[in-house]
Amino acid sequence: MSTRDPVxxxxxxxxxxxxxxxxxxxxxxxxxxxxxxxxxxNGAGKSTLLRAFYGLTRTYAGHILFEGQAIEKASPLQRxxxxxxxxxxxxxxxxxxxVAENLAVAAHSVAVGKRAAALDYVxxxxxxxxxxxxxxxxxxxxGEQQLLEMAMVLQTHxxxxxxxxxxLGLSPGMQASVFEKLAELRDAGMxxxxxxxxxxxxxxxxxxxxxxxHGEIAFEGPADxxxxxxRIRIAYLGGLPAGQAAH
Ligand SMILES: Nc1ncnc2c1ncn2[C@@H]1O[C@H](COP(=O)(O)OP(=O)(O)OP(=O)(O)O)[C@@H](O)[C@H]1O
Ligand SMILES: [Mg+2]
Numbered sequence: 706m707s708t709r710d711p712v713x714x715x716x717x718x719x720x721x722x723x724x725x726x727x728x729x730x731x732x733x734x735x736x737x738x739x740x741x742x743x744x745x746x747n748g749a750g751k752s753t754l755l756r757a758f759y760g761l762t763r764t765y766a767g768h769i770l771f772e773g774q775a776i777e778k779a780s781p782l783q784r785x786x787x788x789x790x791x792x793x794x795x796x797x798x799x800x801x802x803x804v805a806e807n808l809a810v811a812a813h814s815v816a817v818g819k820r821a822a823a824l825d826y827v828x829x830x831x832x833x834x835x836x837x838x839x840x841x842x843x844x845x846x847x848g849e850q851q852l853l854e855m856a857m858v859l860q861t862h863x864x865x866x867x868x869x870x871x872x873l874g875l876s877p878g879m880q881a882s883v884f885e886k887l888a889e890l891r892d893a894g895m896x897x898x899x900x901x902x903x904x905x906x907x908x909x910x911x912x913x914x915x916x917x918x919h920g921e922i923a924f925e926g927p928a929d930x931x932x933x934x935x936r937i938r939i940a941y942l943g944g945l946p947a948g949q950a951a952h
Pocket of ligand 1: 749
């Protein structure tokens with residue numbers, strides 16, 4: 706495969722939860738080492754599509770390819786082992802355990818001899834967590850918990866990081882710094898796919914964006930073009946005047 710091939714892609718993907726399809730006939734190419742953000746109205750199927758990439762929803766038809774290999778039949782654990790990591794929406798660390806204990810639990814899938822280096826790597830990425838290692842995860846701020854979520858899965862050095870609504874519930878300053886951190890990961894060579902309601906903050910640092918409406922891709926293209934397109938903004942993103950933040 707050449708470097709121009711997408712790292713993650715789906716072809717005519719139909720996915721759902723056992724009932725009627727939620728995601729319908731989605732074709733999406735996610736180029737390597739780029740950040741793509743999925744946007745669209747509530748209930749459009751953004752989380753369902755992201756979860757489909759990780760094997761958490763049922764693929765009814767079509768294909769999902771990671772580095773050219775069909776993975777739609779692989780379990781989430783197999784996908785994790787192949788280099789895809791998923792951070793679900795909401796704070797889902799173990800709130801009654803310390804930051805260090807949360808990181809240790811998540812390091813379970815890292816070879817024993819590599820765990821110390823994996824911990825060093827994520828604490829290097831998120832130095833904010835260093836002084837908090839003995840703090841109870843549930844006592845961290847929302848932003849710190851979001852960083853902890855990412856640090857937990859990043860210990861395996863994934864090639865592709867999927868993050869659902871990383872800015873949910875965070876202050877505007879913290880939202881921007883979470884996205885700056887995702888951009889840093891992208892700049893270091895990781896492929897990043899996010900779902901985000903805060904369109905302006907997310908698209909400011911994304912390379913590409915896809916607008917999902919009723920389970921189908923309505924538009925896909927460079928993030929700045931999507932953001933600048935009044936038709937897209939008015940029809941699908943709440944019709945905000947240019948320059949105003951979306952929520
Ligand atoms: N676990 C589930 N089982 C059955 N249906 C579900 C499940 N999760 C979501 N759905 C349905 O799938 C549809 C799309 O939901 P999804 O969460 O993917 O949308 P979304 O675009 O992420 O919305 P939001 O912006 O509100 O997070 C909705 O109609 C929802 O009710
Ligand atoms: Mg969602």
